[in-house]
Amino acid sequence: MANADRPDRFEPPAPQPRPVPLSRLAIIRTVLRNPLELWGVPSYTLPWIETRFFGRSTLIVNDPDLIRRVLVENTGNYRMDEVRQLVLRPILRDGLLTAEGGVWKRSRKAMAPVFTPRHAQGFARQMLEKSEEFAERYATEASVGMVRDIAVDMTELTYLILSETLFSGEIATDSGDIAGDVDALLETMGRIDPLDLLAAPQWMPRLRRIGGYRVLRKFRALVRTTMEVRKAAMTRDPQAAPRDFLTLLLEIEGPKGLTSAEIEDNILTFVGAGHETTARALSWALYCLAKCPDIRERVETEIDAVVESGADPVDWLERMPLVRAAFEETLRLYPPAPSINRQAVADDCFEAADGTVLDIRKGTTILIMPWTLHRHELYWDEPRVFDPSRFLPENRDRIDRFQYLPFGAGPRVCIGATFALQEAVIALAVLMRLYRFDVTEETRPWPVQKLTTQPQGGLPMRVMMRPARR
Template sequence: MDILKTAFTPPAPVPRTGPVGTLQLIRTIYRNPLELWGEPSYNEPWVSIDWSFAHTIIANDPGLIRHVLVDNAKNYKMAAVRQRILRPILRDGLLTAEGDTWKRSRKAMAPVFTPRHINGFATSMQRATENFAERYDGHSGITDVSRDMTMLTYDILAETLFSGEIAGDPDQFSHEVDRLFETMGRVDPFDLLGAPEWLPRFTQIRGRRALAFFRQIVANTIEMRKARMDKEGDKVPNDFLTLLLRAEGPDGLSRAEIEDNIITFIGAGHETTARALGWTLYLLARAPWERELIEQEIDTFMDQRDMPPPHEWLDALPFTRAAFEEAMRLYPPAPSINREPIEDDQYQDLKLPKGSAVLVMPWTVHRHRLYWDQPDAFIPSRFHPENRGKIDRFQYLPFGAGPRVCIGASFALQEAIIALAVLLHRYRFDMASSVKPWPVQKLTTQPNGGLPMSVIARR
């Protein structure tokens, strides 16, 4: 691949070179799983490890990933450890449901995420971002852009999928999201050791208040919309919330499944895009030559007399999109995809025993030395139109792949490019002093300590 030699290498854990004891393993997985992986994980097509609690296979080879997630997907279920972490939060939401429950939810939501519907959200995405951006007017000092992007994507989610009708205070929401992922979003040592489910998990105990907060938001939101549906009938917005409530019934979704899917999209659906936007702004601040290229692209586009409607921005801003996609390569919002073979399986000479843990990790695949030039460097030109066709479909997995690919991928891409275009046209984001944010896995890839940045008006 013909890429620029000038590149910024952002902070990331250095691959381990030695063995890991059981106690150290559990401590590292609890604190930050991204710090666990050794040199073979970034150099070999696959790695088999016999840990004390599970036989684990790290799948990096694109062909193997396709085999697990697509070609033989019916033989793989969600990994037990992953379910023990996520199900207490999301229960039967789309990310954690399996079998018929998953099929019902996916079918119920599919109409919302068709290209026609997503294009229809674009104007609301632009308006929500412009309203949010006003808080930066006249701003001086430092702001945590990581938290800001959480609030922005919450505003966009509320405006589009819920037509502005999510109960609760957005500022409190941002705080409780951080608390929820800090506690219940981590692997509990009891889960790794396979302790009985009746044993209390310390992480879950600490996160109960935050989870109760989200459950209350969902209950209040549903009651608000149900009351409006009873009063106004077909005049209510035909959005995500209405569609789910109309799918309730014996042959559709139960009320509990509706609540679980709402909390999945409020809690996790916006969080991934927020993290990717924050990392993009950070990386551009550290690579001003890339930022200048994108500012020029955005300024030229936004200053047109007859600017295209916002649903066309994604295709019209290829350099902006490339920077966002490169940020998701380096800091994938969902850094790990966990599967478990239902029956013994084999790919080439690799055996995948029933019940083993199969880890498809965008974190290692996206930084793998067999598949990327300068894998640790921020080089958006990898994703420029003339280069992106050289990237294997199963080498780049920010939204997963196969039957369980993220249903909101197109929504997130459109949202991100509209947000970046509005923000970078009006402001320049610079890092505060010598801050080096450290990536930590808490369901999503988060910057430890946030992203303290200055925001300067460009016009």
């Protein structure tokens, strides 16, 4: 585990816990600017905090047993939080992240076959090919050392992988600036508006989001065109259509499956957000490894050994435990989804391990914060230090299942978790086998919560050819 004498002991940039509470006005300003800067010392030191936020009873939850209670044992008592839905539903409508009740159950059941571990492993070759294709972009300039915005590059890479694996490369698009479109969508539509904090009705216009509707319309038009093209191909020759995520969804359109609108919402969810979470984590991982050269060198050695052995990419996830551990440690420090929000439907009661009894009243807002949980002093040794060894096979049993939530937990756990881990390991292996990613004087990332945990202003890094091994 982390050791103060280790030469590469690195604390990635993050807001320090606030020693004193903010005023009401300061809370509003901070939530609108960057919610990650809101949390005080108690959020990083106590198992839970009972408070009131804009007139609502709010419970901030860090205790793993209480998290299990909310997300698994009594999940039926905790619906999606109203404020969260006010932010996300205008974008995703009845996509998998925002749907509830019967719509969510139908959507989850429809997509489950695509994202089983066995099926996800079948995407490994395509992930490898797209990663290698993307890596060729660096070949010419890397010999002299080029500075790239890695946050943008990783968004483009994961979009290429998603397009090829889930849509057989057939996403209709008239723009090569997918990263810019996604960023514009999240910058405008993916942030809390003052009216959301006041729980104003959804029909009231959010001024912060007006500029995002153009990009949202563009994404929805892209999805509809993609659906129409595939439907036409399925009509001409059902056997010739690719057996991918898109075809699977379109095949269950109808009274017993999903409506056309629900299919559109789910495709938009994956196109607009499905690759974004992995992209952000990849860019943070390359940054953290650049700041820890000893760890990076060991990662490179592991990659070289596995690739040179001729191992099938489907096995890389298991054959590269240090690469995987570095990515999972990045997910700990920079969880792509930094908050999980619920609301109590009815009263509930929880008894902690020490006998403390907590009464949860109907209507209470539940905030499970991977951002604070993953940096919590009760559950992690040197929680602010980048230390991939936490996630090596011999140490994993020290981590409680509900202490680490990069993909959530319970029935609504991220359906693409295995897909994302495999994609990340393959992408890192391809890129780091060929290139070195180093910080520059301009590399001063600061984490900001939009819909995901993003580096404010991008993440410029110098990309150079890897030096020959000694």
